[in-house]
Amino acid sequence: MGIALQKRLLTSKFENSVHEMMINIMLANTFIRMRMDEAFEDTDxxxxxxxxxxxxxxxxxxxxxxxxxxxxxxxxxxxxxxxxxxxxxxxxxxxxxxxxxxxxxxxxxxxxxxxxxxxxxxxxxxxxxxxxxxxxxxxxxxxxxxxxxxxxxxxxxxxxxxxxx
Missing domain, CATH: 1.10.10.10 (Winged helix-like DNA-binding domain superfamily/Winged helix DNA-binding domain)
Known part of the structure; x- marks a missing residue:
C-alpha cells in the first residue's frame, strides 16, 4: 500500500489491490475536483x-x-x-x-x-x-x-x- 493513502485514511487494510486502487482513484478525483472548484468559485x-x-x-x-x-x-x-x-x-x-x-x-x-x-x-x-x-x-x-x-x-x-x- 502507498504511504500517502495509508496516512490519508489512517488504515493499512484493504480487501485487495483492486479495492486499494478504487480508493486511490476516488481520493485523486476529490483532490482534482477541489482544485477545479477553486478555479471557478467566484463564478457561481x-x-x-x-x-x-x-x-x-x-x-x-x-x-x-x-x-x-x-x-x-x-x-x-x-x-x-x-x-x-x-x-x-x-x-x-x-x-x-x-x-x-x-x-x-x-x-x-x-x-x-x-x-x-x-x-x-x-x-x-x-x-x-x-x-x-x-x-x-x-x-x-x-x-x-x-x-x-x-x-x-x-x-x-x-x-x-x-x-x-
Whole structure:
C-alpha cells in the first residue's frame, strides 16, 4: 500500500489491490475536483455547468442539441434541461429551434458566457500545470491508458449511447 493513502485514511487494510486502487482513484478525483472548484468559485458555476459552457464554447459559434451536450459531458447530468434553463436565465447560453429539425432545440453559448469562462479557463490551465508538476508526461500518459481500461470496456454506455440503437 502507498504511504500517502495509508496516512490519508489512517488504515493499512484493504480487501485487495483492486479495492486499494478504487480508493486511490476516488481520493485523486476529490483532490482534482477541489482544485477545479477553486478555479471557478467566484463564478457561481458548478462543475457540470462549467463543463457544459466549455463544450458549447468549443462549438462556438455553432451549438449542440441537448442530447449531444449530454454525450459530451464528463459527468452525466440527470436533468440537462433544467441545467440549461438555469444558464439561459443567467444569459450564459441561448436556445433556438434547429433550422434542420424544428423539433430539436440547439443551445449556443452567449458572449456573456464566453466572457465568464475565459478567465476560468486560464485558472483551469493553472490547475493542469500544478498537477503536471507532480506527475511526469510519461506517467500522465500511462495513468490515462490504465484508467481508460476501467471505463473503456463500456464506452458506449459512458457516452450515453443505447446498446439497442
Amino acid at each position: 458555476l458548478t462543475f457540470p455547468q462549467y463543463n457544459l459552457l466549455r463544450i458549447l464554447n468549443g462549438a462556438y459559434p455553432a451549438g449542440y442539441s441537448r442530447g449531444e451536450i449530454s454525450r459530451r459531458m464528463i459527468d452525466r447530468a440527470p436533468d440537462m434541461t433544467r441545467m440549461i434553463d438555469r444558464l439561459v436565465k443567467r444569459g450564459l447560453v441561448e436556445r433556438a429551434r434547429s433550422g434542420e429539425d424544428g423539433r430539436q432545440a440547439i443551445t449556443t453559448i452567449t458572449a456573456k458566457g464566453r466572457a465568464l469562462i475565459a478567465p476560468v479557463n486560464a485558472k483551469v490551465k493553472a490547475v493542469h500545470k500544478k498537477v503536471g508538476e507532480m506527475i511526469s508526461e510519461d506517467d500522465a500518459r500511462q495513468i490515462s491508458q490504465l484508467l481508460e481500461k476501467l471505463y473503456g470496456y463500456d464506452a458506449q454506455a459512458m457516452a450515453g449511447g443505447d446498446s439497442e440503437d
